[in-house]
Amino acid sequence: MDYKLEYMERLFAKIGKKKTESYVISRIWHQLNDDRVKFVVQQYVRIGQDKYALADLYLPQLNIFIEINEPFHENNIEKDKLRNERIVDITHSELRVIVCGSGAEDKNGEKEIHWKSLNEIHCQIAEVVSFIKQRISELGENFKPWDDVSTLSVEYHRNKGYLKVEDNECLRTTDDIATVFGTKAKNRGFLRASGAKVKENTIVWWPNAGHPLWHNELSEDGMFIYEYPTQENKSITPAEHLKQWLSAPEETRITFLRYKDDLGFCFYRFVGVFRLNHDRSIKENKCVWERVSDTYQLDV
Structure with missing residues (x-):
């Protein structure tokens, strides 16, 4: 199935x-x-420490947020206003609000709901669409079309010649990652290896954040990965795992973290080049891999 078609099908199924x-x-x-x-x-x-907001619609290439306010939103006008102002302040985005109705209490204290007419809602939508088109026009050649299919390909990354965290580099499979580096992952019986050798003391690593046997957690700032066996992993203890890596030769890990997006698509996202931070690992009693570079130059 065409990727964009599947993406939009899943998107509308999610909000159905x-x-x-x-x-x-x-x-x-x-x-x-x-x-x-x-x-x-x-x-x-993220709008504060441990505080998050959910935006109804976001257009990442244009940095536009669109909120759709139904009548019950009117009971939280001030709260919504502060939240929206916080989103704009943090993301430096443009915000457009489509108001579909209003709610208020009558003289008896009962809630009254008043919906906008279909034509009134359509007029607001038309204004938003016009604004989006205007923004695309203003960007001109700087507008980057949605092209996940191409940017997820091996050819795209090899032709580009480098990986950079801020470019949100992603690939769909571990085979694709290995091919980008001209290497191949080795299977361990029926198990798939978690990485492949690129050169001496350097591997490409693709940890799974949801692995049942290994805890692989990327810190919120993207600077550290915490790796240790889970309780379900009976093959090695956290202490044994830490001791093994503290005594091993220094290893550089070009890292792609596996994650699943909100629509259920699985990707491997480049999160940087990491090396073991010995002092922090000893202090925290687990392997702590520290990012030493947010860029990697491919040898192609």
Whole structure:
């Protein structure tokens, strides 16, 4: 199946139970009629320490957030306003709000819901679509079309010649990662190796953040990976694992972390080049890999 088709099918399936939100986003997509623009729904935005907001629709290439306010939102006008201001302040994005109705209490204290007419909602959607088109036009040649299929390919990365964390470099499979580096992963019986040798004391590593036997956690700032066996792993203890790596020759790990996005697609994302931080590993009693570079030059 075409990747973009599958992506949009999963996107609308995800928000299918939110009828109004689904309708508005669907109309924006069809009115815009431009599959160069990537849609991301229910985008997480960190707005404070351990505080997150979910944005209804985000267009990453244009840095535009779109909120769809149904009548019940009117009970939280001030709260929503502060949240939206926080999102804009942190992300330096443009925010557009489509108001689908209002809610208020009548003289008896009962809640009254007033929906906008379909035409009123359509007019707001038309304004948002016009704004999106204007932003694309303003960017001109600087607008980068949504092209995940190409950027996920081995050829794209080999032709580019380098990997950079801020470019959000991703690949779909471990075989693709190995091919980019001109190497091949070795199987351990029926088990798949977690990396492959690139050159002396350097491997390409693809840890799985959801592995049942290994804990592989990337720190929030992306600077450290914490690696140790889980309780379900009976083959080695955390202490044995740490001792093994503290006494091993220094190893450089070009790292792609496996993750699953909100639509269920699995990717391996380049998160940097790491080496073991001995002092921190001893202090925390587990392997702590520290990022030593956010870029890697490919030998192609």
